[in-house]
Every structure is written in C-alpha cells, then in structure tokens.
Amino acid sequence: MIIDTHAHYDDGQFDIDREELLTSMEANGITRIVNVGADMDSSRQTVALTEKYSFLYGAVGVHPNSTAELSQEKIIELKKMAQLPKIVAIGEIGLDYYWDEPEPSVQKQWFDCQMDLAREVKLPMIIHSRDAAKDTIDMMKAQKAGEIGGVIHCYSYSVEMAREYLNMGFFLGIGGVVTFKNAKTIKEVVSYAPIEALVLETDCPYLAPEPNRGKRNSSKNIPYVVQEIARLKDIDVEKVIAVTEKNARSLYPKLK
Numbered sequence: 001m002i003i004d005t006h007a008h009y010d011d012g013q014f015d016i017d018r019e020e021l022l023t024s025m026e027a028n029g030i031t032r033i034v035n036v037g038a039d040m041d042s043s044r045q046t047v048a049l050t051e052k053y054s055f056l057y058g059a060v061g062v063h064p065n066s067t068a069e070l071s072q073e074k075i076i077e078l079k080k081m082a083q084l085p086k087i088v089a090i091g092e093i094g095l096d097y098y099w100d101e102p103e104p105s106v107q108k109q110w111f112d113c114q115m116d117l118a119r120e121v122k123l124p125m126i127i128h129s130r131d132a133a134k135d136t137i138d139m140m141k142a143q144k145a146g147e148i149g150g151v152i153h154c155y156s157y158s159v160e161m162a163r164e165y166l167n168m169g170f171f172l173g174i175g176g177v178v179t180f181k182n183a184k185t186i187k188e189v190v191s192y193a194p195i196e197a198l199v200l201e202t203d204c205p206y207l208a209p210e211p212n213r214g215k216r217n218s219s220k221n222i223p224y225v226v227q228e229i230a231r232l233k234d235i236d237v238e239k240v241i242a243v244t245e246k247n248a249r250s251l252y253p254k255l256k
Ligand SMILES: [Zn+2]
Pocket: 006, 008, 036, 092, 203
C-alpha cells in the first residue's frame, strides 16, 4: 500500500474539501500520510490533523524561509509536539537560497538548532534544501546527521550529491517532478539510486505529476510517480509500491 511521506493538507487550498478528500484516501490505496509542518502554525495544525484522522501522522518543524519567527520558546514548543505519539519526524528543516529570506546566517542557525532537536527527541529529519547543496551537506556532515537519519525531501541535486546522502544512510523523497519531461537529472538519480533508498511523496498541494502538472496535487496522484519510477528502474509497479512502503516504515519508525 502507498505511503505519502510528505504532504501539506493543512494548506488553505484544501479548505473547501479537506474532509472529503482525506476520507477518500484509503479507497484509493493511500493508507498512510505524513503531514509536514513548515512553520509554527502549520506544525500546530499538523498535530490537530493527526488527532482527527487515524491514518495521518505528522512532522513538526520550521522551513528555512520561515525561520525568522523562531525563538528558544518556539523550539521548546516544537519539542513538546515532537514527543506526541503520532509525530514521526522533525521537518521540514534545511536551507533555501532560492528564496534568500531570511539571510543565510539566520537559516543556518535554526537549521542547526532543529538538527539538535531531532537528535534530542530521537526522530528522523525531513530536509528541505534548494540552491544550497554545499552548505546543506557541509552542515549535515558537521552534525554527523547520519546518526540522526532522515530523508532529503523533493530531491533535486546531482547523482554525485545523491551518493553522498546515500552514504549517510538518508532516503531520497521522490515526487511529481520525476514525471516532468525536462527533469533529466532526477530521472538519472532515480535510475542510479537503489530502490531501497527511495520513498514516495507529494508535497501537495504543490508539484502535481504529469498529466496533472500545474493543478492542485493530492496523494491520489502518487500512482503516476510510481509508474515513472517503475519505468526508469524497469521493475513492476507492485514492487515499487511494496519496497517504498517498507522504506517509509524504516524512515519513520513511529509510524504504525
Ligand atoms: Zn514540503
């Protein structure tokens, strides 16, 4: 069965039909969803969603572009949320120099602090890294992030960088982008990486796969991602589903 390892159902784009959409997931073969916080408010909303839906789990953390709101008190609040039984990871955290807001030194300070938090609460990390390949890997190596573990969400770097993350024991999150015709590098990464290192994700409402590119995304689109991974690796769709489910459970040990 399919596990969506990275979704944002707290997003306002789901306000009109969230209940209807989420309750239809199981009938569509989506048996587990991990909703990921991107700031304090969405982390709190993630906790509320995990309380409402049995199949929905959560991650709490602050996305690099929202780190200006962080303080030591907020880190304590994140720590309390992280200890709830259905919170399975710290994320999404990392560096994003595409949107260079706030300045890199602030992003780095809170990335490091949230890696410390993941280590302290013994949860894996969901890493967001965009246009910041070198600083991300340097900071993760300095933190011995391999001891903490986690996933590089929406993996978008080279095959060489993928090798570095695989050597650290990290999973690579693969979503809608792999289906885009011009996404040559990620197709190469999926061909190169062992299937045992890949997990499925949507990042919904963003990044819908072909043939729904540009529309609002949801976990129901994951079969298009599965088909493309199966094609690239020349294996059965069933095998992609079975192995990535096992991978998701090993990435998030608290997932029941
Ligand atoms: Zn995300």
